[in-house]
Amino acid sequence: MAVPDETPVEASPPKRVYAPDFLTELFRNPLEPGYADAAARKLRDGEPVGARKRVTSGVLALSLVALGFLLVVAYQQTVADEPARSTARAELIEQVQKRREITAALQEQSDRLADEVSALRERQLSGEEAQRLRDTEAATGLAPVQGSGARITVGDGPTPINPVTGERNTVARVKDSDLQLATNALWSLGAEAIAINGQRLTATSTIRQAGEAILVDLRPVTTPYEVVAIGPDDLAEDFRTGYAGRFFEQLGGKYGMSFDAREADDLRLDAATELKLRVAETSAPPPQPSTFSSSGSASTPAGPSRSSSEGGR
Incomplete structure (x- = not known):
């Protein structure tokens, strides 16, 4: 078994x-x-x-x-x-140190040549013409200006990080459109010259967003953004009570962004570093020599009235 x-x-x-x-x-x-x-x-x-x-x-x-x-x-x-x-x-x-020394030497040479050009211009032009040229340069941003006006300061609010995704919330950051709104409002209120963080604005200046950075004429600016304008005595008050001031106050109340607009005296804005023109128009065409056609009659060719440069943006 x-x-x-x-x-x-x-x-x-x-x-x-x-x-x-x-x-x-x-x-x-x-x-x-x-x-x-x-x-x-x-x-x-x-x-x-x-x-x-x-x-x-x-x-x-x-x-x-x-x-x-x-x-x-x-x-x-x-x-x-x-x-x-x-x-x-x-x-x-x-190499970096040498390039810095070369850049400093070239900048000194540029400043020296600019002073020589100014001296020659003053010598060749009459007093009225020289003053009119200086006023035009100040209006276009090619010359430094000083005076009273307004100092507008806007800054980023808190930008918390999402604990799950690790992404930073950028809704409270100043955008390029905000700075465009501020400068356009100042121009409309009678500002004669404007600079953002020391960068002088001209008729061809651009304010653009590149990722998280803001570029003024391709030069980065960082928060807090200081918009300085020379203009009427009540420029700061008009900006604060206008649509741009109310907009920035709403951003501050909703997202915690900083905003301040106050009057400022003895402001000095440096000249723009570069001004590139895309189109130039002559006031009168240059005289052209007469040419004879095959029939024997005289004719004068018309010269160009508009020309464009290659350095425009």
């Missing part, structure tokens, strides 16, 4: 079943099933002995030797490359 084998059959470890709330289950049972199985086998079989232990120890020792060799090679390579990196860095620093 056959006797059934009563040797207990080792039951396989139960598989983990995740509850719908994954985070709760993860904190309740943080141990990975593979680690639990390895711990159970070690408890059941014990430490490896004999040939198995020697093989395991040999593999471990070989791995440690290989890892140490790689670390030594990496360290030697790093030490060998360090002089080259230091030399390259020193050369770059030297």
